[in-house]
Amino acid sequence: MAVVTTPDTVRTSRGGRPRDPSRDGVIREAILRLLGDVGYGALTMDAVAAEAGVGKATIYRRWRTKQDLVVDTIAVMNQTLAAPVDTGSMESDVREVVHRMVDIINGPVGTAIRSLLPSMQHQPALTEAFRTGPLQAWRDSYSRMWAQAEERGELPPGMSQSVLAESTTALLTQRWLLTGEPVTHEYADEVLARVVLPLLQAQHP
Incomplete structure (x- = not known):
């Protein structure tokens, strides 16, 4: 999986020489x-x-x-985060997105983000870039997923702004950024089976 994409626009150098x-x-x-x-x-x-x-x-x-x-x-970090996920059902959509997050956490992007967090406290430009870059891409991907589930009648309206939606990746993030315990696909499956999917299924109209 590519970790960084390059914008299509070819910018030029300060001296006017085209960049590769x-x-x-x-x-x-x-x-x-x-x-x-x-x-x-x-x-x-x-x-x-x-x-x-x-x-x-x-x-x-x-x-x-x-x-x-x-x-x-x-x-421009990992704009593939915003790639649409539409498997045809809420359960498989959520599973796909959560496992995608596991891959990112364990890859170069996840490692880089964790190393940047201390510096973000003193570098507002880094914080803003993270907020409008990978974090926004992640939020956009999730919002589309919830909207699709609502259109299919699997969830009531307003899910994307709910605490439940926010909590779907909370345990993974806690391990990644706080406890240092491994974030594995097996752990993600357990979180999905025991916590996330039962809570989402309880919201079915």
Whole structure:
């Protein structure tokens, strides 16, 4: 699964030279790996260039500072989160989305996000990029899933704004960000079977 997508628009450098968009994804993936390894504080432009296998000029042609580089990476992080999920039933839709989250948590994006959380307290630009990037993509994916379930008559209206909807991934997030316990597909299945699906089924009109 690709961890970072590259926008279709080809931006130009400050000097007007066209940028090679194929390099952007490679550089962003290098950033994610380094964030997971060393964190935001120890990240350097030189290290990114070396990890991506490009010259420093290629990095500085795209981003002026380390913050610009990381903010841009967060902003386009895993737009596949917003890919539609429509299996034909609420139960299988929820299962698909929850297992997708497990993959993300255990991949480079999940590791990078966790390493960035301490820095977000002091870097408002990072927080805003996360809020409008991966977090918004995740919310959009969930909202569409609840809307589909409502259209099929599986849930009453207003589910997307409910506490129940918010709680469907709460236990996974708790392990990921707080307790450090493994977030596995087996654990996700147990949460679905014992907590999430019974609560959702109880809402059936």
